[in-house]
Amino acid sequence: MIELKLSDLHENTPVKVELNGKDLCVVRQGSEVFAIDDICSHAEASLSEGDVTPGKIECWLHGAEFDLRSGEALTPPAIAPVATYSVTIEGESVKIS
Numbered sequence: 001m002i003e004l005k006l007s008d009l010h011e012n013t014p015v016k017v018e019l020n021g022k023d024l025c026v027v028r029q030g031s032e033v034f035a036i037d038d039i040c041s042h043a044e045a046s047l048s049e050g051d052v053t054p055g056k057i058e059c060w061l062h063g064a065e066f067d068l069r070s071g072e073a074l075t076p077p078a079i080a081p082v083a084t085y086s087v088t089i090e091g092e093s094v095k096i097s
C-alpha cells in the first residue's frame with residue numbers, strides 16, 4: 001500500500017508512482033482518483049505520459065485509449081486491459097493498494 005496526499009494530485013495530470021516494485025499511473029478527476037498499471041498493454045510506453053480525457057487515458061505512443069475505472073482497452077492497437085488498483089480517499093489521504 002502507498003499513501004499520497006490528495007492536494008499533490010492535480011486534476012487530469014497523471015503521475016507515476018511505485019507500488020511493490022511496479023509502476024502505476026495515478027490520475028485525479030474531480031473527487032475521484034484512479035490507479036492503473038503505468039505500462040501500456042500494447043508495448044513499453046508509460047501511460048503517465050499520456051493524455052487524459054474524462055474517464056480515459058490515451059497512450060502517447062500509438063494512441064490506444066484505456067478506461068481509467070476498469071482498465072479496459074477501448075481503442076486499438078491495444079487489446080488487453082491494464083490492471084487497476086484499489087484507491088481509498090479519506091480527507092487528504094489517498095491510499096492505493
Ligand code: FES
Nearest residue numbers: 040042043059062
Ligand atoms: S505502446 Fe501504447 S498504444 Fe502502443
